[in-house]
Amino acid sequence: MAVREMDILIKERRESIFCNHKSKHDNFQCDKESVSGTVSQRACVYCGARVVLNPITDAYHIVHGPIGCASYTWDIRGSLSSGEEVYRNSFSTDLREIDVIFGGEKKLAAAIDEIYTKFKPPVIFVYCTCIVGVIGDDVEEVCRKAEKRYGIRVIPVKSPGFAGHKSMGYKAACNALIDLMGELKDRDASVNSKKTINYLGDFNMSGEVWILKNYLEQMGVEIVSTITGDAKCEDLKKAPKAALNVVQCAGSMTYLAKRMEEKYGIPFMKISFFGVEDTKLSLLNIANFFNDEKMVEKAEKLIFDNEGMVNSELEYYRARLKGKKAAIYVGGGFKAISLIKQFRDLGIDTVVVGTQTGKKEDYDVIREITEEGTIILDDANPYELEKFMKEKGADILVGGVKERPLAYKLGVAFCDHNHERKHPLCGFIGAVNFAKEVDYSINSNVWNIIKRERGGHYGKELCEYECESM
Template structure:
């Protein structure tokens, strides 16, 4: 008989197995289940999952077919930066109301697409189905096909009704399917090289892509497309001619890489440009894949130069951060990809969790963290507050929804989600990362706050 383990924090009986400690039992929490009703989950819906995959395409209009709230809630949801147009930041909705729900919204959708085409002449118009559009039965595929014939513009249906699943991961897949079905393979590149790649699952949040794009160009690869940060739809249309897909966000885009390998024979490798060690390993893996001696030699020089440039820039931060602990409660990919970066700063990851994790995600987290690390699935606000009060990390890494829980408890907070404004990828990005983490952890303000909520 297995010994009964004490709950990590007090919670509902059905929620206890959604938290575990690495090294005890299977070290994988129960996951990918519908949230317990009434517990105020922090999850996003399927529609939100599709929107964050596609929204960074900068020359496109993203039209939400539903009530205005669905568009308002997800406007600029990715925090992606653009070196070209800002068309993708236009908030567009059909604003379905009571009459549309009774009589149908297809005519309104048709007229909206025609008007947007006249106003902006976009590279494409992505039309997102919401719960309301699905419930009333609007045929957005038919409307998109008709308006594409009328306008000559790509009009792409995204069947992302929020009620399809409890997990926004399905929304990621739906967004990827829209690219596979309507975009990728529809345009040929003017020229190809033996070193053509796609950067998959990079959304240029706060300009992250610009932190490692110059490194890739110095290595000697030719980037056909970025899927989807700082991209144009016609660039993604040529992605089927790449020789390699490098996958940065494995949570949202492994699915797309696997589908492209099956359909077009494009192999993929997983990369991570957060942290010095991971950046070095990623550059070497890319060079090793192509096996070109000159590229491999050039890559080693780039690594040597990049490390030398930042060698002592993080020393003062490391000194103050040494021995501090951090809790991660983030999107699936960051829950494991940031672990080594924090260890490079001398910090220990005492907890890692995600809102929408599937078993594959927690396997990756388990591999990345040390024994004794708490692993959490879909923690609600009360559970997160109890975790922070009981285990007292020196820093919480999460998103805007968790920010004020941490701050009210006197726990320093750093946003590594879509609302951040500092790029953390690549060699110089690691310096910015160290600076921002130190600014949060070492702030004297937390010595002045009330201890009543902390339980001190």
């Protein structure tokens, strides 16, 4: 059932908002460019590229553009490293007005020279920002000359912010990774007999890659390369020799998995280690792929031991959270699906769910696993999130840094499931951490104080309160 036109502030957004109805499938629009003027929560192309590439711990990153773009560094996020820490820094050509007039190629070449002279990096990524896309610097030629001069990889990342949205930045980064991996000269049939994988789409938030490595090593699976959390350039170059690619963040890495399948012949599967249900399923799917009975037995034992260990803690939180309502707004569809399952396991009903970069197949699954009447949104704006959270009586919003102020303004609990968080949310221990955070936030006494001060719940009463205050 489509949402009534009168309920939507901007009529061009009507086809991207759906009130779930199991017996009717309207023409739901997704994966499109944002409607101008809607204050989309999406980030820019450059942001998407930086998210993917920056966790490579020993690579150097030059932002070819104004100094403001370089402020977006991984140091403001939760990606951890077992080795180099250089990825926490940004290097910028600091383009000014005079460079816009006369071009910034000489400045870029000088920046590459300086970095090589001082640090001798194995790889340099050069990001093209909006202003570079406007003035037309030949960044590729500058990078080619630098490669010949120093004998290292200097890879341009075509990421002017205005060229699309965040998912386009993912593609730009994935293309740069394929460029780094290069041609595969010695892959043979014996690769498929090895128990090796690449782990795509995990950026090692709070050490999550290490948790999953531990699980997989217990099963007898070797990780060739993590792409890109705690990654090293040499490991990324070895990635084409893995037998399987597993994709955690489908939004950022499915494109890379498909390209690696075409170029190197590596099959891939989508997995998710968020929540007990999906963690169990993912471990078993990986074990079954290798058709190894001992590996399957090890996976089953790992699941049995860990599930038994966390179940009593989860039961405590289920009793405290049953009957609550959740709103979800995250980057990709696959994460949203896992969160819906996690909330269901805790006895929480998802009443609003949206993503920034979800695909049609993601929304088809979301329709199937949510109840009738659930509001489903693609590329939502703050007005729409606020409106439907009020209407549906959501008790908590799960999102990222941009959504946090919206939740607190409404007097609603919030759970950060983005890159800024400081504790792991994946695997069995992550399921407990998630339940604990949701409980602490929903059942905090602060919400009772806010309701009392505002004269009731944040729905109708708060709406009237805000109108009177304007």
